[in-house]
Amino acid sequence: MSALFDARKCLFYALGHTTRTAKPIFRTPLTWTLHEGGQGAEKEAWAVIGPHSMRLVKALFKQSDKPVPATSLTHPLAAQQGVFPWETYSVANFSTRLSSASDGFVDYTARYGSLRGDETLTVSAYLQSRAELGGSRDDKREALVAGVARRLDLERLLDRPLIGLSNGQSRRLKIAHALLQQRSLLVLEEPYTGLDPPSRHRLSDLLHALHDAAAPSVLLLLKPSDELPEYITHVLHIGDDGCISMGPKKTVVEAVEKAQKIADGGSAYTTNAQVGLGETSDRVLVDMRNVTITHRNTPILNNISWKVRVGERWHLQGYNGSGKTTLLSLVTGDHPQSYTKDITLFDSPRNRIATTQLATLIGTASPEITAAFPRSTTLTAFDVVATGFSGVFCYRPTRDAEEVERVHHLLKELTPDVDPKTPYTQLSQSEKNCLLLARALVGKSPLLILDEPFQGMLPADLKRARKYLQTALNSDQAVVFVTHYEKEVPWDIEKGRYIRLKDGRVDFVH
Numbered sequence: 239m240s241a242l243f244d245a246r247k248c249l250f251y252a253l254g255h256t257t258r259t260a261k262p263i264f265r266t267p268l269t270w271t272l273h274e275g276g277q278g279a280e281k282e283a284w285a286v287i288g289p290h291s292m293r294l295v296k297a298l299f300k301q302s303d304k305p306v307p308a309t310s311l312t313h314p315l316a317a318q319q320g321v322f323p324w325e326t327y328s329v330a331n332f333s334t335r336l337s338s339a340s341d342g343f344v345d346y347t348a349r350y351g352s353l354r355g356d357e358t359l360t361v362s363a364y365l366q367s368r369a370e371l372g373g374s375r376d377d378k379r380e381a382l383v384a385g386v387a388r389r390l391d392l393e394r395l396l397d398r399p400l401i402g403l404s405n406g407q408s409r410r411l412k413i414a415h416a417l418l419q420q421r422s423l424l425v426l427e428e429p430y431t432g433l434d435p436p437s438r439h440r441l442s443d444l445l446h447a448l449h450d451a452a453a454p455s456v457l458l459l460l461k462p463s464d465e466l467p468e469y470i471t472h473v474l475h476i477g478d479d480g481c482i483s484m485g486p487k488k489t490v491v492e493a494v495e496k497a498q499k500i501a502d503g504g505s506a507y508t509t510n511a512q513v514g515l516g517e518t519s520d521r522v523l524v525d526m527r528n529v530t531i532t533h534r535n536t537p538i539l540n541n542i543s544w545k546v547r548v549g550e551r552w553h554l555q556g557y558n559g560s561g562k563t564t565l566l567s568l569v570t571g572d573h574p575q576s577y578t579k580d581i582t583l584f585d586s587p588r589n590r591i592a593t594t595q596l597a598t599l600i601g602t603a604s605p606e607i608t609a610a611f612p613r614s615t616t617l618t619a620f621d622v623v624a625t626g627f628s629g630v631f632c633y634r635p636t637r638d639a640e641e642v643e644r645v646h647h648l649l650k651e652l653t654p655d656v657d658p659k660t661p662y663t664q665l666s667q668s669e670k671n672c673l674l675l676a677r678a679l680v681g682k683s684p685l686l687i688l689d690e691p692f693q694g695m696l697p698a699d700l701k702r703a704r705k706y707l708q709t710a711l712n713s714d715q716a717v718v719f720v721t722h723y724e725k726e727v728p729w730d731i732e733k734g735r736y737i738r739l740k741d742g743r744v745d746f747v748h
């Protein structure tokens with residue numbers, strides 16, 4: 239089998255910058271050959287770790303940065319197939335939801351209501367259309383889609399509307415989409431973020447099998463904090479300084495971990511016994527009694543009763559699709575069925591309290607909000623945090639000096655390297671996530687709903703954010719923290735409260 243690319247002492251320069259005046263993007267000359275399906279001297283399976291990994295992939299395949307010398311980068315497989323190098327790979331990227339076609343605000347609550355027009359597009363129809371675009375022949379298309387749906391455990395979901403898929407389910411669909419393009423290499427950008435542990439294992443097994451059979455070969459792009467799947471044998475690490483180190487997994491990982499410990503003084507996941515716990519009282523902020531939610535005869539939540547009191551710190555857990563986001567949408571008032579259920583919020587029956595008022599009483603951060611936040615906005619970093627006072631998605635002027643100071647305080651604590659005047663769109667994904675967490679915290683709301691708030695954060699940002707949650711919340715603020723990973727919970731989980739959902743039911747609570 240041919241190599242996808244062959245780089246020999248290759249340096250990359252930003253287009254338009256001469257090699258005389260500019261520094262190379264990556265400081266280390268790259269010598270790396272990626273073979274299909276891990277062929278070669280050893281069967282290699284590679285992961286690239288570091289914030290600029292996608293830039294490296296684009297430089298290698300699209301020459302979006304200039305390779306120097308020009309002869310130092312070749313693409314034997316593309317040459318053999320008579321195609322362009324960028325036609326030999328597809329990318330599955332997980333930073334936006336599938337339904338978000340525009341640059342404006344995406345109404346992430348639409349999934350809870352009655353669906354209209356293009357919102358009714360089903361998983362099955364979507365996959366068929368992607369297979370068609372991927373060039374699959376009519377007579378082969380059905381079988382191809384059925385095979386991909388089976389491998390990604392999507393068969394049960396084929397009749398669901400796209401918009402109804404949970405975060406984890408839509409990730410599997412994105413991988414299916416990339417597979418249907420039938421390229422030689424599948425590049426997955428942070429595929430594990432937001433997946434529950436069994437789904438992670440299943441995905442690793444699938445990627446391993448695909449890669450081994452070169453059907454297609456797989457290249458993973460991961461964050462430094464991600465666990466490396468077992469089947470990965472080799473790692474290429476790009477440091478913040480642009481230096482590249484590469485080789486067998488164990489050697490590279492040990493060296494990187496050592497360097498990181500020295501650089502930032504230890505792990506992000508330390509917890510002292512009492513850190514982060516609030517002072518509880520008997521006042522109940524959220525009271526749900528025997529709540530059941532169905533969508534077109536599909537049961538989503540089943541007979542849920544749950545109370546959240548002042549100062550309580552809750553860890554909410556449950557596998558992908560178990561109903562966590564739906565449960566929280568009843569608390570935030572985003573779910574239309576919340577009006578007709580037995581739910582009391584902040585001492586009022588749900589139908590007596592306006593959703594806009596709830597938005598000021600609850601600070602929320604979630605992958606849905608991250609994906610929905612307008613990308614065509616002119617908002618600056620400062621403005622984005624200030625929208626949190628009213629929980630809105632458009633410019634909201636600060637009212638007084640106290641509000642201005644509060645925004646600056648959070649910017650300093652959570653994004654110290656970001657100029658408050660920087661347009662939101664120019665920031666990295668990790669910086670955006672920190673700002674959206676600051677947005678949730680800015681109003682010091684009595685209730686915080688933090689749904690996987692660390693998703694997409696780089697280790698230094700995560701460490702800063704977690705420390706802030708441990709030390710700077712008011713003791714009477716109640717928090718619901720959603721994560722698949724106990725080590726992310728900012729307080730001592732033995733002392734905090736816990737609720738686990740399974741198939742829409744409360745499976746365990748303490």
Ligand SMILES: Nc1ncnc2c1ncn2[C@@H]1O[C@H](COP(=O)(O)OP(=O)(O)OP(=O)(O)O)[C@@H](O)[C@H]1O
Nearest residue numbers: 349402403404405406533558559560561562563564
């Ligand atoms: N409008 C809808 N139509 C059909 N099914 C829906 C709809 N909205 C949600 N669902 C289904 O309800 C289930 C619960 O979804 P929810 O987003 O609450 O799960 P979750 O626990 O938050 O998952 P994740 O961890 O993946 O985010 C999923 O199986 C989802 O497909």
